[in-house]
Amino acid sequence: MAKNKNSIASVLSFEKKLVPSDGYMFGTTWDKRNEFTALTLTEKSVRGTISNRLKPAVQNDPLKLNAEVEKPNLQRVDTCSLLPEQDTLKLQFTLKILGGVQKPSACNSSEFKQSYRAAVAGYIEEHGFAELAKRYATNIANARFLWRNRLGAEHIIVQVKALNENAQQSWEFDATKVPLRDFSVQDEKINSLAKRIAEVLVSEDQFLMLEVTCFAKVGKAQEVYPSEELVLDKSNSKEKKSKILYSNNGIAAMHTQKIGNALRTIDTWYADFSNPEQSAGPIAVEPYGAVTNLGKAFRTPKDKQDFYTFFDSFALGEKLARVEDEHYVMATLIRGGVFGASDKE
Template identity: 60%
Template sequence: MSKIPASVLAFEKKLVPSDGLMYGTTWEGRNSQSTPLKLQEKSVRGTISNRLKKSEEGKIDAKIESANLQTVDSCALTPEQDTLKLNFTLKVLSGVEHPSACNHEGFNQTYTQAVTDYIKEHSFTEIANRYASNLANGSFFWRNRVGCEMLEVKINVLNNDSDKNWTFNSLDNDTQDFSNLSNDVTEMGSLIAKTLSGENEFLLLEINAFAKVGKSQDVYPSEELVLDKNSSKEKKSKILYHVNDVAAMHSQKIGNAIRTIDTWYPDFDTHKKPIAIDPYGAVTNLGRAYRQPKQKIDFFSLFDRFSQAEKLENVEEEHFVMAVLVRGGVFGEKQ
């Protein structure tokens, strides 16, 4: 199969989350009062605990004498608060059948036809239900989800023509399994599917999520990537993210959690966990790409065939290709 003829090809993302702002509250008063969480700066004296070089093993006492001084950001609830509140919005957009940039008219026609056929047959139902499940199960809390006593997610539709809302007990919603979804999850999924399929222009959701983690406990905003590796002792070794002095989570991190729906990669039976939708199935914290180009199961190998009206081997490959297009990106063939 020849590669796609379009050298300029880009798709805008169709799931657009906002940053998530973090507040402290109590479980009993979670619906009525909350206060923005501020970052706190700490200076800590640690010990040398990294692996030593062979030449340094005899000098461990001298190493231990040198204190490991660090200045770090932290964030915690107050002694009166036991619950973390996370607030963000999610906009779902239509128009996945139209690239935002494409310099080859013939390709554009075959691609549009392929997506139209997919929508006619599958209506984005499977993909949208998985997005809805990840909203309901609170996976976007990431580390804050671990060890919490209670977890609740409230979702409101903000479109003017709808008053839909749902409340989920997130600990009852599995983060690893997309079968046996509740009626509320599939109802929300149907709204997402109708938007992705083009029946509605957009869908705007507001998410308020609550995790009972315990009084005074640490909570975990996003950590900033420090590109300036200045070794000065006055530089902070950990910088947390905030929006106007309110602790926050990156929109990219929230989006990554929502699109962690790929159970169609070959090693799923061994790994047992869904991975985020990515052209090569990349999981950076494991240093692995689960969709290898050599095996022709990566996005580009499948997309080259799908976009030129060639039938893929199974419906799971079609779901994967469409989920990457919803994610968006630049996919042109370099010349």
């Protein structure tokens, strides 16, 4: 089928196929991991120092600088820590994996739907989601979802259970032995988990429910890091908190979005990955390869490396130049989103 801008459906969306719950945080000890307590948030009022970059007029005048330093930098913040006798963080969440990537959740073009379905069928026949499933399984096994809590942890164990009736199975991983940057690791347990994930992704309507429990030995009474809430109140009131952490039903927790972002951090196919000076390591699958903390998009339309450039060809039956580009397109569809082409110039 010839490529035609009007052939892309103007109404087109896909539901995400990796659906995590919030991650709930508990405190325990490494030697008695079956005894744990829910972690709660604590509010602190602290007096900080002035540390922001100052105007040249203040920098060059010692009297003005002293006057600025004397001003109290009062802050109210949320914190979360293990109890004095606890040395281990327990993080637990569930992950539902859905099939049905062959069918858009909304599409207003029957022609496009047929073309897209044929393209996905060809991908499944050739690759079967084996590569993507291996990468998702690796990110579960290496506990990437711990984010900052992973740093400085002496031991990390990840326990995974498949909860589907009549198809229960369990795996346990030493996350410190599973690399964060490389998805070529060969491990029977990772391959077994990946096989279960791939079986669902290739299906039309199956699902897999996983329960993920992670133990990270971070040290007695150490601070741990739930998700941070976005502060929408832009006022300068001294009474407002400058840092608000997330809790659900009184339990410190991590957002579903943050866990999902970690699971889909599998994109090593962007051009700068092999350049040590430019690479950000594996990045989360996004239509433009956006990495917000770096303020950079690694997949730009100008370089013809973005999702829409690839998708508009792939979905209309054209073969992409690299198999890695097909993996990237399918991973973005598993991520989900609204991808319709505007019918306005």
